[in-house]
Structures are given as structure tokens and as C-alpha cells.
Amino acid sequence: MHIVVCIKQVPDSAQIRVHPVTNTIMRQGVPTIINPYDLFALEEALRLKDTLGATVTALCMGPPTAAESLRKALTFGADRAVLLTDRYFAGSDTLATSYALSMALGKIGADYGTPEIVFTGKQTIDGDTAQVGPGIASRLNLNQLTYISRIVETDLERGTITVERRAETGTQVLATKLPVLITMLEATNEMRRGSIEKALEAARAEIVTWSAADVGIEDLAKCGLRGSPTIVKKVFAPSARSEKAEMIEAEGNLEARANAVIDALFAKAPAVEDDLYAQAVHHYV
Amino acid sequence: MAEMQDRFDVIVVGAGPSGNAAAYTLAKEGLNVIQIERGEYSGSKNVQGAILYADALEKIIPEFREEAPLERHVIEQRMWTMDDTSHTGMHYRSSDFNEEKPNRYTILRAQFDKWFSSKVKEAGALVLCETTVTELVKDLTGQVIGVRTDRSGNPIFAKVVILAEGVNGLVGQRSGLRDEIAPESVALAVKEMHFLPRETIEARFNLRGNEGVVIEAMGTITKGMTGTGFLYTNEESISVGIGCIVSDFAESNVTPSQLLEAFKAHPSIAPLLEGSEVKEYAAHLIPEGGYKAIPRLTGDGWIVVGDAGQFVNAVHREGSNLAMTTGRVAAETVVALHRRGEEMDALALKDYERRLEATFVMKDLRKYKGIPALLHANKGTFFGAYPRLISQAMQTWFRVDGIDKKTKEKAIFRNFRETRSVWGMLGDAWRVARAWR
Numbered sequence: 001m002h003i004v005v006c007i008k009q010v011p012d013s014a015q016i017r018v019h020p021v022t023n024t025i026m027r028q029g030v031p032t033i034i035n036p037y038d039l040f041a042l043e044e045a046l047r048l049k050d051t052l053g054a055t056v057t058a059l060c061m062g063p064p065t066a067a068e069s070l071r072k073a074l075t076f077g078a079d080r081a082v083l084l085t086d087r088y089f090a091g092s093d094t095l096a097t098s099y100a101l102s103m104a105l106g107k108i109g110a111d112y113g114t115p116e117i118v119f120t121g122k123q124t125i126d127g128d129t130a131q132v133g134p135g136i137a138s139r140l141n142l143n144q145l146t147y148i149s150r151i152v153e154t155d156l157e158r159g160t161i162t163v164e165r166r167a168e169t170g171t172q173v174l175a176t177k178l179p180v181l182i183t184m185l186e187a188t189n190e191m192r193r194g195s196i197e198k199a200l201e202a203a204r205a206e207i208v209t210w211s212a213a214d215v216g217i218e219d220l221a222k223c224g225l226r227g228s229p230t231i232v233k234k235v236f237a238p239s240a241r242s243e244k245a246e247m248i249e250a251e252g253n254l255e256a257r258a259n260a261v262i263d264a265l266f267a268k269a270p271a272v273e274d275d276l277y278a279q280a281v282h283h284y285v
Numbered sequence: 286m287a288e289m290q291d292r293f294d295v296i297v298v299g300a301g302p303s304g305n306a307a308a309y310t311l312a313k314e315g316l317n318v319i320q321i322e323r324g325e326y327s328g329s330k331n332v333q334g335a336i337l338y339a340d341a342l343e344k345i346i347p348e349f350r351e352e353a354p355l356e357r358h359v360i361e362q363r364m365w366t367m368d369d370t371s372h373t374g375m376h377y378r379s380s381d382f383n384e385e386k387p388n389r390y391t392i393l394r395a396q397f398d399k400w401f402s403s404k405v406k407e408a409g410a411l412v413l414c415e416t417t418v419t420e421l422v423k424d425l426t427g428q429v430i431g432v433r434t435d436r437s438g439n440p441i442f443a444k445v446v447i448l449a450e451g452v453n454g455l456v457g458q459r460s461g462l463r464d465e466i467a468p469e470s471v472a473l474a475v476k477e478m479h480f481l482p483r484e485t486i487e488a489r490f491n492l493r494g495n496e497g498v499v500i501e502a503m504g505t506i507t508k509g510m511t512g513t514g515f516l517y518t519n520e521e522s523i524s525v526g527i528g529c530i531v532s533d534f535a536e537s538n539v540t541p542s543q544l545l546e547a548f549k550a551h552p553s554i555a556p557l558l559e560g561s562e563v564k565e566y567a568a569h570l571i572p573e574g575g576y577k578a579i580p581r582l583t584g585d586g587w588i589v590v591g592d593a594g595q596f597v598n599a600v601h602r603e604g605s606n607l608a609m610t611t612g613r614v615a616a617e618t619v620v621a622l623h624r625r626g627e628e629m630d631a632l633a634l635k636d637y638e639r640r641l642e643a644t645f646v647m648k649d650l651r652k653y654k655g656i657p658a659l660l661h662a663n664k665g666t667f668f669g670a671y672p673r674l675i676s677q678a679m680q681t682w683f684r685v686d687g688i689d690k691k692t693k694e695k696a697i698f699r700n701f702r703e704t705r706s707v708w709g710m711l712g713d714a715w716r717v718a719r720a721w722r
Contacts, residue, residue: 031325031395075415196416196438200319203411 001054001156003045004108005078005119006101006136007038009062009069010126034069037121039076039191041184044151045119046077046192052154055079057108057115061089061100067207074202075194081205082108086212091225094127098135099222103215105140116178117154117161122147122185130183137181145174146183154178168271170278293319293443295619296432297410298418298456300327302605303591304449305401306345306612312408314620319441320410321434323417327405328398332569333605334476334517334524336499337392341606345613346404350386354396356519357497358387361490365553367504367514368676372553383496391497391517391524421446421460421587428630429586432456445586445629447615449608452570452592454580462587463580468535469661470574470595472512474528475541477549479561483521489557490518501602504672506548508539511664514548515602516557523558525549528571530661541568573599576654582641583634588615596646600653607646614640655720666705666713674701 011030034042045056058073060066061084070081084104092100105118118140123130130146137144150164152173162175166185194202212223221227250260266273297308300322308320324330336359342349361378382388406412422431422440431442450456452471457463481489490498500516507513512529527541527548534541549558572578572595579595582588590596591608598607618637619629627633641647660667678697701710 031329193436196434196436196441198438199413199416199436200411200441203413 001048001052001117001154002057002113002115003048003054003117003119004057004059004105004115005038005042005045005073006132007042007058007060007069007073007121008035008124008126009033009060009066010035010124013125032065032069034072035121035124035126037123037125037184037186039121040186040188041119041121041182042073042076042078043189043191044182044184045117047189048117048151048154049077049079052156054116055112057082057112059084059101059104059108061085061092061097061104064209067209070207071202071205074205075199076191077194077198080112080208082208082210084210084215086223088212088217088220088223091228092223093228093230094129094131094135095229096223096227098132098139099227100212100215100217101132102136102139103217104210105136107210107215114179116156116159116180118142118179118181120181120183122183133181133183140181142179142181143176144181144183145176147185148182149185149188151182164282166275168275170274171282293317293411293441294623295319295445295447295616296321296418296441296443297447297449298432299449299451299591299593300324300402300405300412300414301331301398301449301451301591301608302401303593303596303608303612304447305398305405306341306609307447307449307590307616308405308410308412309345309401309408310613310616311619312405312410314616315409316620316623318410319443320405320412321416321418321432321441322412322414324414326399326414327402327412328395331394331398332474332476332567333394334515334526334602335392335394335397335605336517336602337390337397338603338606339386339388339390341609341613343386345609353400354392355495356391356393357492357495358382359389359391359499360492360496361498363498363500365500365502365504366672366675367502367506367551367553368673369505370552371676371680372502372504373675373679389499391499391519393519418450418456419459421456421462423460423586427585429460429584444623445588445619445634447612447619448587448589448593449591449612450593452572454589454593457580457589457593462584463589466570466572467574467578468532469530470572470578470657471531472528472571472573472599473531473534473541473568474526474571475545475568476515476524476526476566477545477563478519478565479523479525479558480521480564481523481558481561485560486518486521486523492518495520502548503668504676505669506544506551507533507668508537508544508547509665509669510534510537510539511661511668513602514554516554522564523561525554525558530573531570533661533664571599571604572597573657575599575657576647576650577658579650583631583637585631586629586634588618588634588637590615596650598649598653600656601649603649607650610644610646611641614644614646652722653720659716659720663713663716666709670704674704 009032012033048054049056056078057080058078059082060070067083074081120133145163148163149166152162154161159178165172248264250257294316295311295318297304297320308318311318360382363374363376365372365374417435418432420433421429424430429446431440433440497518502514507529510529510533514527517524527544572592590611596607596611597604615637622633681693
């Protein structure tokens with residue numbers, strides 16, 4: 001089985017500084033990280049590799065410095081890293097990004113075997129759109145499984161996959177045919193720490209680097225700023241929440257007090273109650 | 286097979302200035318080097334004021350000025366002794382420092398170290414980040430042959446390990462090569478980065494272009510503890526900080542943050558920071574025990590460089606240059622032994638110490654070997670009484686109030702005599718002079 005995990009290098013949002021004079025985001029000197037949501041996708045892919053013996057390719061579109069993120073993916077346990085980099089990709093929105101990535105996935109399929117599963121994170125922390133994964137799926141005509149919290153079963157013989165998808169009202173159990181695109185939810189697994197051998201291998205590894213032309217992109221108007229219909233109209237800081245804190249009165253023993261707090265929470269968000277109930281049923285029944 | 290492949294010529298533990306200097310020098314000479322850093326990248330864990338002294342880096346990367354991220358070159362040094370409301374300063378400013386190859390720069394370590402690390406990689410060293418060396422691996426004879434890390438798998442093997450692991454020297458400690466650092470031999474420094482528009486900085490400090498100012502201060506700002514404060518101008522920010530000996534903090538019940546807040550609020554400092562925005566804060570230990578606190582530096586298969594070897598000249602506020610120099614000299618020692626095909630045992634590696642003796646590192650540290658203990662034993666005098674006396678003398682001398690100068694002179698002298706006595710002052714002068722030689 002071949003699995004491709006799409007990762008993005010993003011600025012570490014915890015360490016972003018706004019220039020005090022010009023009020024623009026200071027990217028210089030801000031450390032970059034792998035988009036945290038993508039790590040759940042990568043770990044899920046590595047778990048499938050552990051159980052089913054898959055090859056895992058990490059794919060990243062970004063500037064040449066994004067090679068560092070790919071190297072990190074190799075340290076975690078990916079087998080191959082592909083960097084899609086070209087100045088024509090600069091300024092891509094989700095439409096242009098999903099186009100470029102789908103073209104790269106085409107070449108990955110041709111060169112290394114068609115992937116049965118393409119993973120992405122739920123969304124990125126710098127864009128927050130959650131559109132690139134579905135965009136890739138529709139371009140490549142893959143069944144798409146979004147907001148997945150668990151992979152229940154992968155049946156390679158029958159070519160099917162069964163997953164749990166977290167929805168607002170509960171957990172859906174979905175089964176579909178491979179190949180699929182999965183966008184993985186956060187907090188669904190914990191990234192492993194690569195062994196010293198893997199870390200050494202990653203430090204030495206050659207990162208496969210492709211340009212727009214390499215992946216067969218002929219129409220550059222579909223790339224980068226030119227291929228991006230999204231227009232940023234305004235950037236502003238969100239206003240503080242208007243909701244006031246509420247004091248929950250409770251008496252009695254610990255359990256009674258805990259129940260009072262839970263009841264107050266469920267009264268506000270019935271969907272959470274349904275969701276937790278569904279999960280409890282799943283675990284104990 | 287993997288084990289054979291993973292035997293390196295040298296393992297460098299740590300990617301600060303000393304580790305980078307060592308790894309770069311070794312890799313450039315064609316040795317098979319692996320550098321292991323616990324941080325996410327070189328510089329992610331490193332903290333300094335920071336001043337870069339060009340000379341030490343120039344001896345490693347002569348063309349560094351063309352590429353390294355530098356902030357301002359220093360053209361003015363201000364030395365202040367302070368009491369609670371005033372400072373008495375000695376300033377040296379010279380346009381000679383606007384030379385083609387400036388002598389000192391302010392830098393931001395996170396950026397500088399990243400650049401230095403990129404040079405290490407370019408030179409051909411394998412740099413492994415987010416990996417902590419836990420202990421040294423020894424063979425039956427006690428020769429260090431490699432390191433174990435916090436990652437699963439086999440140890441990494443090499444002919445020699447250069448410990449550039451920083452002030453705490455944890456690997457050395459765990460491996461029984463050295464003692465825990467004494468609280469009297471280490472300072473805790475805290476600093477903040479204050480952002481200001483470059484025009485404001487230039488107007489406030491009387492600077493043009495990339496000129497910069499350094500302020501080093503001592504006095505009542507350390508509340509009777511052994512320590513100093515500093516303020517450095519960067520391109521669009523000011524680094525301000527203060528540090529004292531750890532054992533003094535323990536005795537005094539003053540916290541480092543209280544000390545820094547008071548320093549920033551001092552009437553001589555506050556106007557320099559006015560209107561700035563704090564964007565970063567950091568704290569770090571600085572080895573300040575000097576010559577007498579230097580641990581064992583070499584043994585069978587291992588060498589200590591940088592802060593781990595207590596290579597800081599506290600009197601002159603120099604550290605990173607000593608770190609880079611010791612890193613380079615250690616690397617040169619290893620290269621020479623490697624070329625001659627010699628064993629990297631304790632006897633052979635002793636050559637590192639001989640080479641260091643010929644550099645400013647050992648000469649300076651030996652020159653000031655008595656200073657740390659002297660200042661620490663008389664901290665009330667040097668960091669409290671004298672700064673107060675100097676301030677009071679200046680106040681008396683410059684205030685025009687109808688009192689004649691002869692009477693003022695007598696008042697100043699009486700103040701000194703009553704606080705410190707003539708013999709006390711002569712004794713202090715003699716002790717300082719002796720320690721300074």
C-alpha cells in the first residue's frame with residue numbers, strides 16, 4: 001500500500017510577532033513548524049504502515065526552506081519526501097494549492113505507485129480554511145472522508161476503508177472504497193518519536209524536489225497569485241468575546257457538584273452531550 | 286551494517302557558538318562530523334545579551350560580515366556605576382569603530398545561531414536536532430567511544446566527543462567527568478527585548494545608520510548582590526537585562542524579575558525604553574566562576590569547550606568569543622591528531638589545553654582568576670558602598686549651593702572615610718590591584 005501525507009510548513013503561531021510600528025506580521029526570524037493538524041495525519045499514516053506495511057510519502061508545497069519540515073517528517077518515520085517548490089506557486093490560495101498538489105500527486109502516482117490513501121490535516125493553522133484536502137479529492141476524483149477521528153478498518157483485499165467521522169451531533173461510521181482522501185482531526189493520536197536510526201537517515205536523506213514543470217503543469221495561470229481568485233479584503237484583530245463568565249452554584253458531595261457543572265454545560269451545548277453519549281456507547285457497548 | 290556506517294570521526298554535543306565553531310572547523314577539514322542538538326534548531330535554546338566579538342568568528346569564517354545576520358556595530362561603550370537615583374558614567378565613543386571591518390556587533394542569537402548552523406551544514410557536518418545526548422558510552426578501558434541519546438536505537442559512535450553542551454554540563458556530570466556547577470560560580474541573567482522604531486533608537490542614543498551603543502552597569506541595581514546590568518541597541522529593538530550570582534539570589538530573596546523591573550524603572554534607564562513594546566523575555570545561566578572554576582577539560586576520548594568549560598570572562602563581559610575560540614582550538618587539536626592517525630586518548634588530547642594556553646582565553650582567565658571570589662566576598666562594598674559613595678561625591682561636587690569647594694572636598698572625603706575607612710579603602714585598592722594583575 002502507498003500512502004501520501006500532505007504537510008504544510010507554517011509559521012509557529014505561538015511565536016509570531018506583529019511589527020509594533022507597521023502592524024504587519026513579522027515573518028523574519030519566526031520559527032516554522034509542520035502544521036500541527038498534519039501531524040495527526042502523518043501519525044495515522046505511520047500507524048497504517050506499522051500494521052499493514054505501507055510506504056509513506058510526505059508531500060509539501062512551499063519555499064525551499066520547507067525541506068526542513070519534510071526532513072522532520074522523515075525523522076518521524078516517513079519513507080520518502082517530496083518538495084514541490086517553484087516561484088510560480090508564491091501567493092497560492094486554496095484553489096491554486098489544491099491544483100498544484102493534485103498535479104504532484106499525479107506524478108507521485110506515476111513514479112512511485114498510485115496511493116490508496118492521501119492524508120491531509122483537518123486544516124492549517126495559518127489559513128484555517130479546511131479546503132485544500134477536499135479540493136485535492138475532487139480534482140483527483142477520490143472519495144473524501146473529512147474530519148476523521150479514527151480509522152476502524154482498512155481492508156486491502158476488498159479495497160475498502162471504514163472510519164469514524166466526528167460530526168456535531170455524534171460520530172458517524174463510514175465505509176467507502178479506496179482510493180480515498182482523509183482529512184484527520186486533531187487529538188486523535190500522538191506523534192511518535194523517531195528512532196536514532198530514522199533520525200540519522202532523515203538527516204542524510206535526499207529530498208525529492210519538483211518544480212511546476214516537473215509535475216506537468218503547463219498552464220501557469222492556474223498557479224500562485226494568478227491562479228488564486230481569493231482576495232484578502234481586510235485584516236483585523238478579532239474583538240474580545242462578548243459572552244460573560246457564569247458562576248455555577250452547586251452543593252452536596254463531589255459527584256453532585258460535578259453533575260451540576262456537567263448539567264450546566266450540556267444545557268448550553270446539547271450536541272456535546274449527544275457526542276459524548278455516542279462515544280460512550282461505542283466504548284462500552 | 287548500520288552500526289558501521291554510523292561511526293563518525295567526531296561527535297559534537299550542542300549547537301551553540303562553541304559547538305558550531307568546532308563542528309564547522311572539523312567538517313571544513315573533511316572530518317566526518319555529527320552534531321547533536323537538543324533544541325528544535327541551533328539557537329532555539331540559546332540566550333545571550335548579545336554582543337558578537339568579530340575577531341573570534343573571523344578566525345573561523347573570515348567573510349562572515351557578508352552573510353551573518355548582524356544588528357548594529359558598536360561605536361560607543363558606556364560604563365555606569367549606579368545608585369538608586371543616579372549614574373556616574375565613563376563613556377568611550379569613537380568614529381574609528383566605523384571601520385570597514387567593525388570590531389563588535391549586537392546580534393539576535395536566534396537568528397545568528399541559525400545562520401552559523403547553516404554554515405556548519407554547508408561545510409558537510411550532519412546536524413541532528415531535537416535529540417538530547419543522555420550519556421557518554423565508554424569501552425572497557427574507560428575510553429569514550431560514543432554517546433547515547435533520548436531516541437530509541439543504538440548509540441552513535443565516534444573516535445572523540447566534543448562536549449559543547451553549555452553551562453550546566455549535564456552530560457559530563459552524568460558521565461562522572463565533572464561535578465555539578467557550584468551556585469557561587471554561576472550567574473542567573475534575565476533579559477527582555479524592547480521594540481522601538483529604528484529612528485527612535487538612533488535619536489535616543491545619538492546614532493547614525495547601523496551604529497550601536499552598549500551600556501554596562503553596576504551598583505545598587507543588584508540590591509547588594511554580585512552582578513551587573515546591561516542595555517544593548519539592536520536594529521529595531523533594545524536588549525535590556527540584569528544578572529547576579531545564583532547563590533546571592535538564594536540568600537537575598539530578591540527574584541530576578543523584581544531586579545529587572547527595578548532596573549528598567551531606574552531614572553537613568555526608563556527614558557531610554559519609553560514607549561517600547563516588550564516582545565520577548567528570556568533567562569539563562571552564565572558561568573562566572575572564572576579560572577578557578579574550570580573543570581577537567583580533556584580525558585580519554587572527550588574534550589570540553591565553551592560554557593561547559595566555564596570559559597567566560599565576567600570582568601569584560603566576554604563569553605561567546607571564548608566559546609568560539611575554544612571550539613575552534615578543540616577542533617584543530619582533533620584534526621591534527623586525526624591527520625597523524627593518533628589515538629584520541631587523554632594524553633593526546635592534552636594538546637588542546639596546551640594550545641589554549643597560547644590564546645587570550647587562558648591568559649585572560651588566569652589574569653582575573655582572583656576577581657570573582659574577591660567581588661563575591663566583598664559584594665556589599667563593591668556593589669553597594671562604592672557606587673553610593675561615588676554618586677554622593679558627584680552630587681556634592683556638581684551641586685552649586687554657595688558652599689566653597691574646599692569644604693565640599695572635605696565632605697566627600699569624610700563620607701568615604703566614615704563609610705569605608707582609610708585602611709579599608711587602601712586594602713580594597715590593594716586587593717583589586719593584586720587580583721587585576
